[in-house]
Structures are given as structure tokens and as C-alpha cells.
Amino acid sequence: MTLFRLALRSHRTGLLMTALVVSAGGLLNAVGFAQIAGDTPSARAVFAQQMELLARQLTYLLPAPAQLDTMAGYLTWRWFGSAVLIYAFWALLAGTGAGRGDEERGLIELWLSTGASRMRLLEVRAAGFAAIAAVSIAVMLAVTDVGAAIGQEPLPLGPLALEGLAMWVLTLFVFAFALLVAQLVTTRRGATGIAGIVVLALFMLNAAARSGVDVGAVRWLSPFYLFERSAPLLRGGSLEFPATAALAVGSVLLIAIAIAAFIRRDIGGPLLRGAPRSSRVAWRPSADPLLRTPVLAIVDQQRIWIVAWALGLAVLAAFLTSITKVMVDAFGNSDIPILRAYFERAGINAYADFVGVIWFSTLLLLISLFVVVQVNGWAADDAEGRLETILSAPVSRARVVVERVAAVVVACAVIVATSSLAVYLTATSTGISLPAGRFVFASAAVLPVAYAFSGIGHALVGWRPRVAVAILGALAIVGYFAQQFGPLFQWPDWVTNISLYALYGTPMSKDDWSGIATLIVIGIAGTAVALVVMRRRDVGR
Amino acid sequence: MTTAIQTKGLTKDYGAGHGIFDLDLTVNEGEVFGFLGPNGAGKTTTIKLLMGLIHATKGSATILGLDVDRDAVPLKHRIGYVPGELPQFGGWRGSEIVAYIAGLRGDMTDSAVEAVAKRLDLDLGRKYREYSHGNKQKLALLLAFAPMPALLILDEPTSGLDPLHQQEFYGLVRDARARGATIFISSHVLSEVEHVCDRVGIVREGHLATVGQLDQLAGMRAHRIEIVFAGPPPVERIRAIPGLEQVAVEDHRVSGMFRGEFEPLLAALANSRVTKFESRETSLEEIFLGFYK
Numbered sequence: 001m002t003l004f005r006l007a008l009r010s011h012r013t014g015l016l017m018t019a020l021v022v023s024a025g026g027l028l029n030a031v032g033f034a035q036i037a038g039d040t041p042s043a044r045a046v047f048a049q050q051m052e053l054l055a056r057q058l059t060y061l062l063p064a065p066a067q068l069d070t071m072a073g074y075l076t077w078r079w080f081g082s083a084v085l086i087y088a089f090w091a092l093l094a095g096t097g098a099g100r101g102d103e104e105r106g107l108i109e110l111w112l113s114t115g116a117s118r119m120r121l122l123e124v125r126a127a128g129f130a131a132i133a134a135v136s137i138a139v140m141l142a143v144t145d146v147g148a149a150i151g152q153e154p155l156p157l158g159p160l161a162l163e164g165l166a167m168w169v170l171t172l173f174v175f176a177f178a179l180l181v182a183q184l185v186t187t188r189r190g191a192t193g194i195a196g197i198v199v200l201a202l203f204m205l206n207a208a209a210r211s212g213v214d215v216g217a218v219r220w221l222s223p224f225y226l227f228e229r230s231a232p233l234l235r236g237g238s239l240e241f242p243a244t245a246a247l248a249v250g251s252v253l254l255i256a257i258a259i260a261a262f263i264r265r266d267i268g269g270p271l272l273r274g275a276p277r278s279s280r281v282a283w284r285p286s287a288d289p290l291l292r293t294p295v296l297a298i299v300d301q302q303r304i305w306i307v308a309w310a311l312g313l314a315v316l317a318a319f320l321t322s323i324t325k326v327m328v329d330a331f332g333n334s335d336i337p338i339l340r341a342y343f344e345r346a347g348i349n350a351y352a353d354f355v356g357v358i359w360f361s362t363l364l365l366l367i368s369l370f371v372v373v374q375v376n377g378w379a380a381d382d383a384e385g386r387l388e389t390i391l392s393a394p395v396s397r398a399r400v401v402v403e404r405v406a407a408v409v410v411a412c413a414v415i416v417a418t419s420s421l422a423v424y425l426t427a428t429s430t431g432i433s434l435p436a437g438r439f440v441f442a443s444a445a446v447l448p449v450a451y452a453f454s455g456i457g458h459a460l461v462g463w464r465p466r467v468a469v470a471i472l473g474a475l476a477i478v479g480y481f482a483q484q485f486g487p488l489f490q491w492p493d494w495v496t497n498i499s500l501y502a503l504y505g506t507p508m509s510k511d512d513w514s515g516i517a518t519l520i521v522i523g524i525a526g527t528a529v530a531l532v533v534m535r536r537r538d539v540g541r
Numbered sequence: 542m543t544t545a546i547q548t549k550g551l552t553k554d555y556g557a558g559h560g561i562f563d564l565d566l567t568v569n570e571g572e573v574f575g576f577l578g579p580n581g582a583g584k585t586t587t588i589k590l591l592m593g594l595i596h597a598t599k600g601s602a603t604i605l606g607l608d609v610d611r612d613a614v615p616l617k618h619r620i621g622y623v624p625g626e627l628p629q630f631g632g633w634r635g636s637e638i639v640a641y642i643a644g645l646r647g648d649m650t651d652s653a654v655e656a657v658a659k660r661l662d663l664d665l666g667r668k669y670r671e672y673s674h675g676n677k678q679k680l681a682l683l684l685a686f687a688p689m690p691a692l693l694i695l696d697e698p699t700s701g702l703d704p705l706h707q708q709e710f711y712g713l714v715r716d717a718r719a720r721g722a723t724i725f726i727s728s729h730v731l732s733e734v735e736h737v738c739d740r741v742g743i744v745r746e747g748h749l750a751t752v753g754q755l756d757q758l759a760g761m762r763a764h765r766i767e768i769v770f771a772g773p774p775p776v777e778r779i780r781a782i783p784g785l786e787q788v789a790v791e792d793h794r795v796s797g798m799f800r801g802e803f804e805p806l807l808a809a810l811a812n813s814r815v816t817k818f819e820s821r822e823t824s825l826e827e828i829f830l831g832f833y834k
Contacts, residue, residue: 104629104631104670186670187632268670268671280666281666282634282636282666283658283664284654284658285637285639285649285651285654286636286639287640288637291641292640292641292644301633301637301641384629385624386630388594388624389628389684390645391592391593391617392592392594392620393617393645393646394614394615394616394618394646395614395617396613538596539589539595540594540595
């Protein structure tokens with residue numbers, strides 16, 4: 001098998017997942033537009049006006065709206081702006097996987113021993129990802145265009161291809177950046193964390209600029225800004241060559257620097273080494289008492305990771321809270337029915353409600369994704385022999401399950417407490433009065449959601465470790481979109497209620513103990529299934 | 542003599558002939574038992590069954606009177622284990638891994654850890670990913686030996702160790718045995734088994750081929766013989782000699798494996814002119830390989 005085929009093979013799961021998820025999203029949005037936007041020019045104009053008002057308030061997340069009365073304009077705003085985030089996330093994981101993941105699994109040594117040069121290895125990995133990303137984006141665009149055709153408004157192929165090109169170049173840029181970061185640290189996890197924080201910061205930079213914050217020319221540093229310079233599907237829009245070329249050249253440069261770093265560094269080591277460690281030899285176990293304490297030992301092992309999540313979410317929380325007044329004031333006295341329905345259903349009546357809805361819905365998704373990452377770690381514990389080592393000590397399988405789930409809840413509690421504190425302090429400093437009791441309750445109520453996801457996640461890991469992450473991730477993302485866009489597009493209640501997040505309710509506005517209780521029951525049921533499955537399964541297979 | 546390990550019809554069937562089948566095995570307390578077999582013979586599967594990490598398709602196993610599946614947790618207090626495939630602990634320091642496992646076990650003292658770490662010359666201050674394969678193996682040995690368990694189950698324990706530290710490992714085994722521990726070692730390194738084991742079981746394609754004392758196995762030893770005749774060898778007569786196997790004839794030279802008394806062989810050669818007669822004992826390795834031919 002050639003190196004290039006190996007490179008293609010290593011991205012096949014990513015290809016499958018992105019092609020499926022993003023294509024499905026494109027199809028749904030295109031068909032959805034045809035259903036809700038109306039058929040007459042006047043209906044379209046009303047729809048566009050309503051959407052534009054909403055879109056102006058979602059600029060922290062989605063691109064600036066334009067031509068929302070057309071399929072092309074709506075998809076450019078609503079879908080391609082979201083899809084590119086999914087591709088960026090995939091590119092991040094793929095870049096650190098190519099730069100460090102293969103090395104951690106000993107594959108780089110194996111390939112280098114066959115006579116392949118380091119330069120060729122990374123060149124081929126980058127080329128393989130570029131090819132796979134192109135296929136995924138092409139499939140997504142084709143499926144989206146099928147949806148647009150169903151809605152009697154097919155997208156023109158030329159501009160569609162240019163939109164794909166812009167997305168592809170951005171995806172490649174994030175991959176190249178992650179590949180470079182992977183040369184600087186020694187673990188894939190560390191590289192993913194650092195690259196993820198930087199990419200998120202660059203996204204937030206562009207989001208802040210979109211939301212009216214004056215960031216000046218620094219905005220040009222954000223690849224997301226460069227991507228949004230192009231809008232080939234819009235009337236009068238085009239692919240902006242300098243921005244796209246800058247991303248392309250940037251990608252090539254980053255890959256070249258990553259290759260140079262890879263050639264220079266030791267296999268298994270970082271590019272830059274710190275001062276040599278003191279030569280004093282340690283013969284005794286660590287004195288850290290947390291490592292010997294049930295549950296806290298697992299939390300302690302991940303302390304840096306948990307702190308990174310807590311700080312990242314705190315920054316995001318502060319940002320979202322800081323723009324609350326601007327957004328709610330902009331809505332003001334909106335009497336547009338669809339928006340009113342959305343706000344009523346979401347329970348948004350005041351600044352505090354807005355914080356409740358926007359912040360906690362975001363927090364629920366991110367905490368769920370944190371749990372998904374933990375579930376991935378549980379699957380890795382089994383595959384990499386750590387579970388075997390733990391079970392060779394006098395530890396029951398039940399204890400392993402219970403400790404893991406408890407550790408996730410404790411870690412989530414730390415993250416939620418930190419980010420909620422950031423929300424509270426920012427709200428206070430911007431003159432928003434949050435009802436302290438409700439706010440604490442709403443924050444605490446996130447933990448049953450984390451518990452429910454953990455229980456389901458552990459049941460899935462015991463059943464099929466390799467697909468557990470994909471299923472749980474899909475559950476989180478589909479649930480989030482169902483919750484966020486169900487009210488907007490007036491989807492039936494059962495669609496929005498299918499989401500686990502529906503059980504969280506709107507605790508900033510009203511108590512919903514039955515939902516919280518149901519989440520806890522789901523968590524208990526998932527844990528019980530996990531206990532049974534764990535008891536019966538063979539370790540390491 | 543009391544029993545440390547006992548299996549009855551223990552079977553783990555992975556299909557297509559893979560696994561271990563109908564294993565009836567007894568290991569006595571205080572002995573060092575070698576479990577020999579080539580890769581894929583079923584050694585690791587047997588060990589994982591004994592450790593309760595995988596479940597038997599049928600049959601049962603007890604260790605120190607406790608069921609390996611039902612009583613897995615209390616049993617582990619009495620077992621030290623070295624896995625065949627080393628786990629990955631990434632960026633943890635050796636000292637953190639030991640502290641974590643010590644916390645789970647509750648019976649591993651810092652002084653015992655220090656003593657074993659010094660014997661194996663293992664720096665616990667380094668990160669696991671910086672350890673060589675040999676150092677990772679030493680850490681696995683440390684985690685098994687430091688609690689001073691009643692039973693040690695060791696899957697390929699010297700993999701990656703240099704000769705100096707292999708000797709140290711033999712020392713650890715001797716010391717454990719001296720304090721009354723039972724040791725079950727899976728290996729395909731025959732010299733290692735000859736070094737430390739009292740009894741040996743040989744497993745082949747998922748089935749136990751034989752079990753015996755090392756000296757009994759030595760009794761099974763054949764002689765590799767080589768005879769050079771002055772003229773054409775009496776092939777028919779030679780092939781008829783009872784106990785002579787794997788006969789190969791090349792010009793005037795005849796070689797083969799001979800078991801049993803030498804009289805019939807010498808009688809068959811009485812009327813021939815022999816210019817060279819060589820006989821040497823087979824090694825344990827040749828006995829081992831004999832089971833796979």
C-alpha cells in the first residue's frame with residue numbers, strides 16, 4: 001500500500017462522518033428554506049426581513065446575512081457558515097492526528113523505517129487530507145444542491161464550486177496550522193488543546209468584529225474573516241481572490257514550516273526542548289494525595305485539560321454576556337410573529353432571560369462535547385491497556401464505571417462553576433441584574449445533563465467502543481440543532497423534544513423539576529446498562 | 542500440597558480454532574510454573590482468563606480457592622500481574638502511575654516500591670512516554686512485585702529487558718519464591734524457563750500438550766545422532782531401528798533423533814564399518830520444538 005493510500009485511509013472515518021453530517025445539514029436547510037420562506041416575492045421579503053433581524057443578533061455565531069430572500073443567500077448565511085466550523089473542527093483533529101497521533105501509535109517510526117523521508121511523509125499526509133476534504137465538501141455541496149433543486153431553486157454550479165473552493169482552502173489552513181502545532185508539543189491531546197484554543201480565538205476575533213466590536217486590522221489574522229470575504233453564490237458576489245489566495249498560501253507555508261520542524265525535531269520529542277531535567281533520580285511514588293483518592297484521582301490526571309476547558313468556556317461566557325444588551329436592545333419591540341414565537345418559546349423577555357437562553361444552550365452543547373471527549377478517553381483506556389492495568393488491581397468493574405461517571409460530573413461542576421462565575425461577573429459589570437438563585441439553579445441543572453450523557457456514553461462504550469463517540473456526538477449536535485432551530489422553523493414539538501436538552505427546560509424563567517428528574521433517571525439507567533455491559537464484556541476486545 | 546491455580550475444562554473459543562480449549566491445569570502453591578508456547582498458542586488468553594479480564598466460553602478456574610470470575614476483586618489483593626502487552630500511560634510520570642495503582646491496591650508501601658525500583662534501576666521521575674520498552678517493562682514488574690503478592694502471574698515478563706536486568710528479574714522471582722509465593726510465567730524463552738521454573742506446561746494450538754517437572758521433560762529428551770559409514774549405509778536396517786526418527790541420509794552420512802535404549806542401534810550397526818558416531822542430548826528447546834512438528 002502506498003503512503004498516499006495510507007493517508008487517504010487514515011481520514012476515511014472523518015470523510016464518512018463529515019460527508020454524512022454536513023450533507024444532511026445542507027439538505028435539511030435547503031428543503032427547510034423552501035418550506036418556510038414562502039412562494040411569493042412579498043412572502044419572501046417578509047421572511048427575509050424576519051431572518052435578517054434574527055441574523056443580526058447571531059453574528060457571534062454565523063456570518064453576516066445577505067439576500068435572505070433567496071436560497072443561495074439563506075444557505076450562505078445559515079448553512080455554509082456553520083458547515084465551515086464543522087470542517088475546521090475536523091481539520092483540527094486530522095492535523096494533530098497526522099502530526100502527532102500516528103507518532104504516538106508508533107506508525108511514524110514504522111513508515112520512516114521503510115525508507116520514506118520525513119518530508120514525504122507529511123507532504124503525503126497533507127495531500128491525502130486535501131483530497132479527502134475536497135471529496136467531503138464536494139459531496140456536501142452536491143447534496144445541498146439536490147435539496148435546493150427539490151425546493152425549485154437549484155444553485156448555479158460555477159459559484160457553488162467557488163463556495164466549495166473557499167471552504168476547502170479554509171479547511172486546509174486549519175489542518176496546516178494544527179499540523180504545525182503538533183510539531184511543538186509531544187502529545188496529540190496537547191496539540192489539539194493548543195490548536196483548538198487558537199482557532200477558537202481566531203473565530204471569536206472575527207465574531208467580535210461581526211458583532212460590532214472594533215478590532216481593527218487584526219481581523220485579517222482570522223482565517224474565518226478571510227473565508228467570509230467570499231460570497232460567490234450571492235447576486236453580485238464573487239470569490240475574493242486575495243483572501244482565498246492568502247489562505248492557500250498560508251496553508252502551504254504552514255505545511256512547509258511543519259515539515260521543516262518535523263525534519264529538525266526528534267521523533268517523540270517537541271521541536272523546542274526545555275532545559276535538561278535535574279539528574280536526581282526518583283525511586284518513590286508521587287506524594288500527590290489526590291492520585292490515591294477515588295474519583296479525584298481521575299480528575300487529577302486531567303487537571304490541565306479541565307482547567308483549559310474551564311478557562312475557554314469562561315472567555316466564551318464573558319463574550320456572550322458582554323453582547324447581551326446590544327442584541328436584546330436590537331430586538332426591542334419586535335412584532336414579527338416568527339421571532340416573537342421564537343422568543344416566547346425560548347422564554348426570552350429580558351436581558352437575564354437572554355443570558356439564560358443563549359449562554360446555557362451553548363454551555364449545554366459544550367459540556368456535552370466535553371463528555372464526548374471523556375467517552376473517547378474511556379474507549380482509549382480499553383484499547384491502550386490502561387483498563388487492563390486498573391482491573392489487575394483489586395477494583396471491581398462496577399467501581400470503574402461509577403468512578404468514571406462521577407469524575408465526569410465533578411469535572412463538569414468545575415467547568416460550569418468557572419464559566420457561570422464569568423457570566424455573573426460580566427453581567428454585573430455591564431449592568432445586567434441576574435437573579436442569583438435562579439442563575440445558580442440553572443448552572444447546577446447543567447450537571448444532570450452531563451450525567452445523562454455520561455451514563456449513555458458509558459453504556460455505548462461498553463457495547464461498541466469504536467462507535468460510542470460518533471453516536472454520542474451525533475446525539476449532542478442533533479439535539480442542539482433541534483432545540484435551537486425547532487422554534488425558529490416551527491418544527492413540531494416532538495422534534496424539539498427529541499433532544500435531551502429539552503429536559504433541561506428554561507430554569508432561568510421557570511422550574512422544571514420533572515425534566516431534571518428525567519435527566520437523572522436517564523443517567524441512572526445509562527449507568528445501570530453500563531454496569532451490566534461492563535460486567536459481561538471481555539476487556540481489550 | 543495445596544493448589545494455587547486450578548482450571549477445569551477451561552475454554553475460550555474465539556472461533557476459527559483461536560483461543561484455548563479444555564484446559565485442565567493445576568499449579569501448586571509455592572512453585573514456579575512455566576507456561577510455554579509459541580505466539581498465538583493461547584498463553585495470553587489463558588492468563589487473561591485467570592485474571593478475570595475475559596470470560597470463559599465454558600469451564601472454570603480457581604485461584605487460591607477463589608473463582609477467578611466471581612471473586613475477581615478479593616483475588617486481586619493476592620495477585621501481582623504483568624500484562625503481555627504494555628499499557629500506554631502517555632505523559633504520566635512513573636511515580637504518578639505507581640501512586641495511582643498503589644491507591645487502587647491499598648497494599649503497596651512506598652518503601653517496597655523504592656526497593657524494587659532500586660533493584661531494577663528504574664527512575665520513577667521520568668514520563669512514561671520517555672521510557673524505553675525495557676523501562677516500561679520494569680515498571681510493569683515493579684507494579685507486580687512491590688505489593689509482595691501470594692501469586693504472580695507474569696506474561697512474557699522479560700520482554701525488552703537487557704541481560705543484566707533479566708538476572709535481576711530472576712532474583713526477584715527467587716526472592717518471591719523464598720517467601721512462599723507461587724509464580725506463573727508465560728514465556729517462549731526456554732532458557733528463562735530452565736532458569737527459574739520447577740514445572741512446565743506446553744501449550745499448542747490452544748491445547749495443553751504436556752505438563753511435567755523440568756527433570757521429567759529432560760527424561761523425554763532424545764539424542765541427536767549422526768553416523769558416518771565407510772561405505773553405503775544400510776538404510777533399510779537403520780530405518781527399522783526402534784526409536785529412531787527423522788532419519789536423513791546424505792551419501793555415507795545418516796542422522797536422526799533417537800529415543801530409548803542404545804542396544805538395538807548398536808546391534809544394527811554391528812556389521813557395518815562406521816568412521817564416525819556422534820550422539821548428543823537435545824536441549825529443552827528441541828523438545829519444545831518437537832511438540833510443534
